[in-house]
Amino acid sequence: MLGILGVGHLATTMLTGLTRSGLRPADILLSPRGHGPRLAKAQGYGLALDNADLVARADMVLLAVRPADAAAAVVGLPWRAGQVLMSACAGVPVAVLSAAAPGAQIVRIMPMTAAEIGRSPTVMFPDEPGAHALIQRLGPVIALPAEADFETATVSAAVYGWAQDLISRTAAWSAEQGLDPAASRLLVARTFEAAGAMIAESPLPTDRLLAELVTPGGITERGLQVLQQAGQPQAWLAACHAVQDKLRG
Ligand SMILES: NC(=O)c1ccc[n+]([C@@H]2O[C@H](COP(=O)([O-])OP(=O)(O)OC[C@H]3O[C@@H](n4cnc5c(N)ncnc54)[C@H](OP(=O)(O)O)[C@@H]3O)[C@@H](O)[C@H]2O)c1
Incomplete structure (x- = not known):
């Protein structure tokens, strides 16, 4: 029972x-x-x-x-x-x-x-x-193997929520541009799922997987440049640290 x-x-x-x-x-x-x-x-x-x-x-x-x-x-x-x-x-x-x-x-x-x-x-x-x-x-x-690892890993439970927030905002943005809201929601959600599945299932290092999809002068690179200018990935990593600190009391 x-x-x-x-x-x-x-x-x-x-x-x-x-x-x-x-x-x-x-x-x-x-x-x-x-x-x-x-x-x-x-x-x-x-x-x-x-x-x-x-x-x-x-x-x-x-x-x-x-x-x-x-x-x-x-x-x-x-x-x-x-x-x-x-x-x-x-x-x-x-x-x-x-x-x-x-x-x-x-x-x-x-x-x-x-x-x-x-x-x-x-x-x-x-x-x-x-x-x-x-x-x-x-x-x-x-x-x-150790409780300190468990505390660090617990940060991923918060990341799960941040990922949902990003999916929700990206889907809403696409819908505002005129995309059908249901198609937009499905596409963005499945995109995050695909990104995670590739990393989970591929034996290649993650930086190599990323390098393979970032065409020089292309759209992924352009977006990464804007995100970097706006404080990424430092802002994301600061959020991870903040949650880890909270978990450690
Ligand atoms: N939500 C998530 O996605 C998530 C994910 C991972 C871990 N957690 C963890 O899961 C825990 C619960 O989160 P939650 O979001 O499910 O909270 P929640 O919706 O507030 O549920 C907590 C429940 O515990 C009951 N409760 C409190 N004291 C009790 C007692 N002495 N005996 C029996 N029942 C009692 C409450 O009953 P009353 O309504 O009568 O007060 C309430 O129904 C948290 O510790 C959180 O860290 C949550």
Whole structure:
């Protein structure tokens, strides 16, 4: 039985992805706050009486409350030795959760809302077989060897949002120029997907892939010049640093 403690936006997308992958709603137990009661009634998930009941009945618990609520949400619950507590809470260290849930084995994950469609690249620390098998239902798992790496990797969860912002603005710009809005949205979204897929699947260094597509005097070069004059890539890298600093507290 998988228990989900904190049924808000993220957990809802993960639930959709998990059931889509074939997990039965009856094998998932929700905490009775947020979207928990509504989803249990509508989709057939189990509903715990309270968080203690959830921990007592679950083999593994996914924690998806806001970071500021994480420690308080798990303290004083009946954790069993070795029971996996998998936290999606950004910036909440293993040590904080271990102190609040003594005996539980803490695993950190950082899923993206694309979990809903089985396409979330999810970082994990430490790698734990049961958690790994579960999260792999939602997309590729990238296990990391150290918590400091996990914090750096969490910046990608913010980059996911920035990419969506860029897609949205580029699609809106194209539509303003007269392109059909639906065609524009699909084209820009698939362009970002294609750019990522090429880098993910090609063995070539990324600077070489880019060099191959930047024709001297061509349109990609022209746009890169304008972006550089406007402060790129420094502005983007400054945003990455700012998020990393926030995650490190
Ligand atoms: N959103 C994302 O795309 C995303 C991606 C990766 C990681 N995360 C992480 O996921 C976590 C949740 O984010 P979110 O966007 O899903 O937030 P959210 O929509 O605010 O959901 C949090 C839920 O936790 C519930 N909750 C709080 N304390 C609780 C407790 N003691 N017992 C049971 N339920 C409790 C809240 O219930 P009430 O409504 O009753 O207060 C709310 O439904 C955050 O830590 C965030 O860092 C989010």
